[in-house]
Amino acid sequence: MNARLFNHLAMGGFGLALGFTISVAGLSNWDEVHRMFSLGLFTSGSAGGNPRLLLAFGGAILLSMAGFRLLARHDQIPVKPIRTGTISGAILFGAGWAITGACPAAALVQLGEGKLVALATLGGILGGAWLHEKARRAFHWSRHSCVD
Amino acid sequence: MSGFLPWWLAALALGAITVGYWIAVRRPLGVSGVLARFTRVREELEFDRGVAAVNRADPIALEAELLALTQEAFGTVGAPLAGATAPAAPEVGSGAGVMEPAVPAAEAGRACAPVPSLGAHLTFLGMLVVGGALAALLRGTWGAGLGEAFARHLTPGPAGLAALAGGGVLVGFGTAMCGGCSAGHGLTGAGRLMPGSLVSTGVYFAAAVAVAVALGWRLT
Numbered sequence: 001m002n003a004r005l006f007n008h009l010a011m012g013g014f015g016l017a018l019g020f021t022i023s024v025a026g027l028s029n030w031d032e033v034h035r036m037f038s039l040g041l042f043t044s045g046s047a048g049g050n051p052r053l054l055l056a057f058g059g060a061i062l063l064s065m066a067g068f069r070l071l072a073r074h075d076q077i078p079v080k081p082i083r084t085g086t087i088s089g090a091i092l093f094g095a096g097w098a099i100t101g102a103c104p105a106a107a108l109v110q111l112g113e114g115k116l117v118a119l120a121t122l123g124g125i126l127g128g129a130w131l132h133e134k135a136r137r138a139f140h141w142s143r144h145s146c147v148d
Numbered sequence: 149m150s151g152f153l154p155w156w157l158a159a160l161a162l163g164a165i166t167v168g169y170w171i172a173v174r175r176p177l178g179v180s181g182v183l184a185r186f187t188r189v190r191e192e193l194e195f196d197r198g199v200a201a202v203n204r205a206d207p208i209a210l211e212a213e214l215l216a217l218t219q220e221a222f223g224t225v226g227a228p229l230a231g232a233t234a235p236a237a238p239e240v241g242s243g244a245g246v247m248e249p250a251v252p253a254a255e256a257g258r259a260c261a262p263v264p265s266l267g268a269h270l271t272f273l274g275m276l277v278v279g280g281a282l283a284a285l286l287r288g289t290w291g292a293g294l295g296e297a298f299a300r301h302l303t304p305g306p307a308g309l310a311a312l313a314g315g316g317v318l319v320g321f322g323t324a325m326c327g328g329c330s331a332g333h334g335l336t337g338a339g340r341l342m343p344g345s346l347v348s349t350g351v352y353f354a355a356a357v358a359v360a361v362a363l364g365w366r367l368t
Contacts, residue, residue, distance in 0.1 A: 003203075004265065004268070007173070007265070007268040008267070008268050010172045011173060011264060011268050011269070011271055011272040011275075012272065012274075012275045013275070014165060014168070014169045014172070014173065014177070014275075015272040015273065015275030015276045016275040016276075016278055016279045016282070017161075017165050017279065018162075018165050018177075018276060018279060018331075019275060019276035019277065019278065019280045019282075019283070020280070020282055020283045021153075021158065021161040021162060021165060021279075022279070022280070023279065023280045023283030023284060024152060024153050024158075024283050024287070025152055025153045025158035025162070026152035026153070026158075027158075028280060029152070029294070029295050030294040030295035030297070030298035031294075031296055031367055034298075034360055034365060034367055035367055037356045037357050037359075037360035037361075038357075038361060038364075038365070038367065039357060039361070042364055042365060042366045051155075052152070052154070052155045053158075055155035055156070055159065056153070056155040056156075056158035056159045056162070057159075057330070058159075059155060059156060059158075059163070060158070060159040060162035060163045060334075060335055061163075061334060061335060061338050061339055061349070062159075062163075063159055063163025063164075063167075063339075064162075064163045064166045064167060064335050064338070064339025065338075065339045065340075065341065066163075067163055067164070067166070067167030067339070068167060068170070068340050071167060071171060072167065072170060072171065072257060073257065074257030075170070075257035075258040075259075075260075076256070076257065076258070076259050077170065077176055077260055077340060078176065078260060079342060080327065080328065080333070080337045080342035080343070080344040080345045081343055081344050082343050082344045082347050083327065083344060085325035085326055085327070086326050086327070086344050086347055086348055086351075087326075087347065087348075087351050088325060088326075089321075089322045089323065089324070089325025089326030089327070089348070090322065090326040090333075090348040090349075090352040090355065091322070091351060091355045092318045092319075092321055092322030092325065092355075093318065093319055093322030093323050093329065093352045093355070094322070094351065094352035094353060094354065094355025094356035094357075094358075094359065095318050095322070095355050095356070095359045096315045096316065096317070096318025097315075097319060097352065097356045098315075098356040098359035098360045099311055099312075099314070099315030099318070099359065099363075100311075100312050100315035100316055100319060101294060101298065102316075102319070103179075103329050103330040103331070104179045104180045104183050104331075105276055105329070105330070105331055107316070107319075108179075108183075108273055108276040108277050108280065109276055109277070109279065109280030110280065111277050111280065112276070112277035112278060112279065112282075112283075112284065113280045113281065113283070113289065113290060113291075113292070114284060114290040114291035114292070115291070115294055117293075117294060117309065117312060118294070118312075120309045120310075120312040120313040120316065121312045121313070121315065122316065123313055123316060124312065124313040124316020124319065124320060125180075125183060125316045125317075125319050125320035125323075126183065126184075126186065126187050127313075127317055127320060128318065128319060128320020128321035128322070128323075128324070129180070129183065129184035129187045129320040129321070129323070130187040130188075130320075131317065131320070131321055132320070132321045132324035132325055133184070133187065133188060133324070135321075136324075141325075144181075144324075144326075144327030144328075
């Protein structure tokens with residue numbers, strides 16, 4: 001099959017699956033995301049300190065570890081070392097995720113769910129990435145990679 | 149708005165998508181970096197043309213040409229450019245001059261594919277939107293708010309939109325700075341035990357917990 005067509009089909013298929021899963025898992029629901037991050041401190045009732053999403057995200061990482069170890073142990077995948085912006089960037093991302101209740105993928109999923117306010121989040125994310133590129137050039141920060 | 153997937157089913161689906169994506173597409177799954185490409189479209193289209201040209205080229209001719217250009221720029225082995233500082237002499241017995249392959253041939257697994265085109269990445273992002281739409285339509289929740297507590301704390305209006313946009317800037321800037329998001333660093337990078345990803349994931353999760361606790365927004 002044509003490699004370009006294959007990329008569109010495969011990436012489209014995985015995009016669809018990921019978007020659907022994020023939605024039905026509750027990762028695009030602000031309340032559910034806050035329930036995960038606030039560790040049940042500000043909740044009441046039966047849905048209180050429900051660790052569902054915490055287990056889902058943590059479990060997904062553990063399954064990914066097992067999957068890569070079993071199926072892709074010797075594969076040549078680009079490395080991700082600790083770099084200058086790793087910690088400060090992660091702090092900013094975590095703060096933004098807590099406020100918006102959306103990681104980059106979830107913002108797109110929210111848009112599909114008909115939650116038009118996600119346009120504000122999405123605009124912010126694109127603006128933030130654009131701003132980082134300007135800052136990176138101005139202060140001569142190194143680039144992590146072309147695409148992560 | 150209740151009735152989400154049980155945690156183990158969500159974990160299973162996300163884990164399968166992460167590993168399956170690598171095996172099928174031969175690229176590590178990531179979203180923030182893909183999204184960021186669309187903030188510099190002209191530059192990325194030029195990058196795509198370069199990738200396409202390399203893919204089309206005959207590998208042997210390409211290597212010969214690269215070697216010729218490298219030698220033109222840096223000189224050939226054993227004939228350093230005049231005036232250039234000599235590299236530190238290798239220690240005796242270190243096998244100087246012997247090139248070791250990065251990965252032993254017998255163990256070499258799948259190789260990473262070139263960066264997909266901007267068009268393929270647009271398909272990927274577009275289908276994330278479609279996936280969300282499909283799920284919401286099937287569950288009958290299309291168009292509902294971000295959440296019940298969200299509506300209470302960030303009422304629809306300029307203040308709520310400003311909070312989302314400002315938070316979005318933090319997400320966009322932060323993910324570009326640390327080089328990944330919950331997909332690229334969390335699912336894929338941490339799943340592969342990459343140091344940068346493990347640190348990022350721990351730090352952004354801790355930061356999110358700290359901010360959520362500091363905000364203290366009451367949930368039901």
